[in-house]
Amino acid sequence: MTQHSAHGGKPLTVFVEGIGLLGPGLSSWAQGRQHLDDSLPYEAGRCLLPLPMALPPAERRRAGAVVKVSLAVGQEAVAASGRQAADLPSVFSSSSGDAINCHEICSALASGDRLISPTRFHNSVHNASSGYWSISSGAMASSSVLCARDGSFSAGLLEAMTQVMVEQTAVLLVAYDTDYPEPLRSVRPLPDTFGVGLVLAPQRSERSQAQWTLAPAACLTGATADRLDDCALEQIRKNIPAARCLTLLRSVAAQSSGEIVLDYLEGLQLAVQVAPCR
Amino acid sequence: MGEVAGVDAVQLPAHLADFDCRNNRLALLGLMQDGFADAVAAATHKYGAQRVGVFIGTSTSGILQTELAYRRRDPVSGALPADFIYRTTHNTFSVADFTRHYFGLTGPAVAVSSACSSSAKVFASARRLMEAGLIDAAVVGGVDSLCLTTLYGFNSLGLISTQACRPFDAARDGISIGEAAAFALLERLPAQLDDDAVLLLGVGESSDAHHMSSPHPDGLGARMAMQDALTMAQLDAADIDYINLHGTATPSNDAAEAKAVAALFGSTTPCSSTKGATGHTLGAAGGLEAVICALALQHGLLPGGLNTQQRDPALPLNYLLDNREQPVSRVLSNSFGFGGTNCSLIFGRAG
Numbered sequence: 001m002t003q004h005s006a007h008g009g010k011p012l013t014v015f016v017e018g019i020g021l022l023g024p025g026l027s028s029w030a031q032g033r034q035h036l037d038d039s040l041p042y043e044a045g046r047c048l049l050p051l052p053m054a055l056p057p058a059e060r061r062r063a064g065a066v067v068k069v070s071l072a073v074g075q076e077a078v079a080a081s082g083r084q085a086a087d088l089p090s091v092f093s094s095s096s097g098d099a100i101n102c103h104e105i106c107s108a109l110a111s112g113d114r115l116i117s118p119t120r121f122h123n124s125v126h127n128a129s130s131g132y133w134s135i136s137s138g139a140m141a142s143s144s145v146l147c148a149r150d151g152s153f154s155a156g157l158l159e160a161m162t163q164v165m166v167e168q169t170a171v172l173l174v175a176y177d178t179d180y181p182e183p184l185r186s187v188r189p190l191p192d193t194f195g196v197g198l199v200l201a202p203q204r205s206e207r208s209q210a211q212w213t214l215a216p217a218a219c220l221t222g223a224t225a226d227r228l229d230d231c232a233l234e235q236i237r238k239n240i241p242a243a244r245c246l247t248l249l250r251s252v253a254a255q256s257s258g259e260i261v262l263d264y265l266e267g268l269q270l271a272v273q274v275a276p277c278r
Numbered sequence: 279m280g281e282v283a284g285v286d287a288v289q290l291p292a293h294l295a296d297f298d299c300r301n302n303r304l305a306l307l308g309l310m311q312d313g314f315a316d317a318v319a320a321a322t323h324k325y326g327a328q329r330v331g332v333f334i335g336t337s338t339s340g341i342l343q344t345e346l347a348y349r350r351r352d353p354v355s356g357a358l359p360a361d362f363i364y365r366t367t368h369n370t371f372s373v374a375d376f377t378r379h380y381f382g383l384t385g386p387a388v389a390v391s392s393a394c395s396s397s398a399k400v401f402a403s404a405r406r407l408m409e410a411g412l413i414d415a416a417v418v419g420g421v422d423s424l425c426l427t428t429l430y431g432f433n434s435l436g437l438i439s440t441q442a443c444r445p446f447d448a449a450r451d452g453i454s455i456g457e458a459a460a461f462a463l464l465e466r467l468p469a470q471l472d473d474d475a476v477l478l479l480g481v482g483e484s485s486d487a488h489h490m491s492s493p494h495p496d497g498l499g500a501r502m503a504m505q506d507a508l509t510m511a512q513l514d515a516a517d518i519d520y521i522n523l524h525g526t527a528t529p530s531n532d533a534a535e536a537k538a539v540a541a542l543f544g545s546t547t548p549c550s551s552t553k554g555a556t557g558h559t560l561g562a563a564g565g566l567e568a569v570i571c572a573l574a575l576q577h578g579l580l581p582g583g584l585n586t587q588q589r590d591p592a593l594p595l596n597y598l599l600d601n602r603e604q605p606v607s608r609v610l611s612n613s614f615g616f617g618g619t620n621c622s623l624i625f626g627r628a629g
Contacts, residue, residue, distance in 0.1 A: 012410055097370070110348035115430070117434060125616050125617060127391065127392040131490050131617025134486070135487055137487070140499055146403075148371050148389065149365070149369050158407065159406070162406040184364070186357060187362060187364040216411035265387060
């Protein structure tokens with residue numbers, strides 16, 4: 001099968017208009033950015049998940065951690081961008097689905113009666129957070145739902161940045177992971193929940209906080225991924241796939257320029273050229 | 279229930295043994311069909327291993343492996359058995375990673391997992407990366423295999439048919455679950471093409487913003503996806519020769535899709551759901567039905583919908599009950615899923 005092509009080879013530049021952040025000891029981007037630019041010492045803590053008040057009560061009761069974290073960071077990012085959530089196409093990327101839900105389903109299926117509830121089942125789809133997001137925000141535009149295991153943040157960023165450039169539209173990217181219960185935790189040691197929301201736009205505006213560029217010929221690289229200096233934050237970056245974004249967020253917080261290399265796939269990293277907009 | 283024959287007997291290459299699970303065995307069975315591996319090798323040689331992306335749709339990937347491991351938990355500690363490998367079996371990315379390793383590809387790779395639209399949406403993601411200049415070709419497709427989560431889950435929703443599913447039938451009563459692996463190699467438009475070559479002309483994607491497991495009653499999101507695909511393809515509804523419907527055979531899904539199709543196309547465009555023949559292969563359905571659309575274009579054949587006896591008079595479409603042979607230039611394929619995700623693809627013949 002073949003398809004037409006237009007852009008071909010030009011650098012892909014997007015402008016970061018809004019950021020949402022939630023993670024262990026990280027309650028928002030406003031707070032997290034101060035830890036990332038070293039203006040406030042980071043203190044370890046568990047990730048605290050807000051109730052998804054934007055959902056109708058029935059859906060709110062059914063919402064698991066994946067939905068809570070993704071709605072929280074999506075809303076924070078969209079609010080900062082000044083855009084309407086209903087207008088934005090979205091990309092949701094996670095290294096796995098709702099592991100607590102998965103554990104409950106697998107436990108039930110291994111038991112005598114094998115009964116699982118309809119809610120457990122429809123919450124088991126990888127696109128549950130995308131579905132709840134569109135229900136809560138009224139967004140009827142496209143939503144891509146991805147997984148690239150530990151490289152899920154970079155996979156989501158690639159998808160979102162290409163969509164911004166090719167479709168010339170602002171896009172909401174939400175990357176998130178939730179912690180695993182035993183016995184899955186022993187085979188997939190994800191220690192806590194982490195989420196990041198990013199509103200990326202094709203043009204610079206007064207809301208632009210940073211500019212990120214992918215050079216199509218050079219952004220896929222064998223270079224080593226960047227790390228964080230703060231030991232505790234570096235542990236989060238390493239242990240939760242969605243937190244691989246933290247080096248990129250640090251460059252926004254510190255208003256720095258240069259190249260950030262992100263973990264992606266085995267033997268393949270993603271290099272992003274960054275520059276501040278203020 | 280549609281089980282693919284021979285899946286359990288498939289052996290993965292020794293160096294990919296960690297990927298061994300039913301879903302990846304089914305993937306390998308698919309990759310070995312119809313000279314597909316040779317075509318991927320030729321594209322890899324032509325463009326380079328880093329310039330061929332991998333985009334695979336799946337809803338449950340290798341979850342069966344975890345379901346089975348949960349039956350063998352240590353009675354004292356509750357631990358999963360030592361031979362269970364989460365990373366390369368259960369994880370949603372497993373099937374895309376397996377495909378990437380099998381072909382020795384080193385470029386971008388991702389699993390798209392938006393329930394039953396997954397392997398239609400792989401075409402959208404691959405197209406964007408190609409258009410942005412990051413890749414020159416893409417292995418796209420869908421793989422979903424039978425597992426207990428989907429069987430008991432759809433059963434809990436009361437959506438499983440008592441017999442082989444009958445899309446658009448007045449007495450339709452639910453889906454039949456199937457499994458499938460379907461792949462396509464997507465390349466940039468070359469200077470010269472055979473008349474038989476299949477073109478991806480348009481893609482439309484939307485969200486219902488309505489309910490997790492019920493479609494928008496008027497098919498509003500579905501209609502938007504079809505309209506966007508027509509707009510990208512710069513075509514009018516009248517230019518489409520055949521519609522491969524999502525057509526799962528649940529009462530509400532078919533009713534919503536019929537409203538959406540009728541609103542855009544009227545009631546004359548020939549259409550059918552091929553799920554009467556294949557069952558609903560969930561995350562593989564979009565890829566499987568894209569391949570059926572390619573066959574329709576190349577063979578001049580509009581497939582009649584199997585099993586349907588009595589068309590539902592409340593669904594005002596030109597639903598084909600029998601195969602029809604005629605020249606076919608452009609076709610549209612619908613794929614919708616849980617979470618209100620919608621994707622429509624338009625394919626055409628080169629000549």
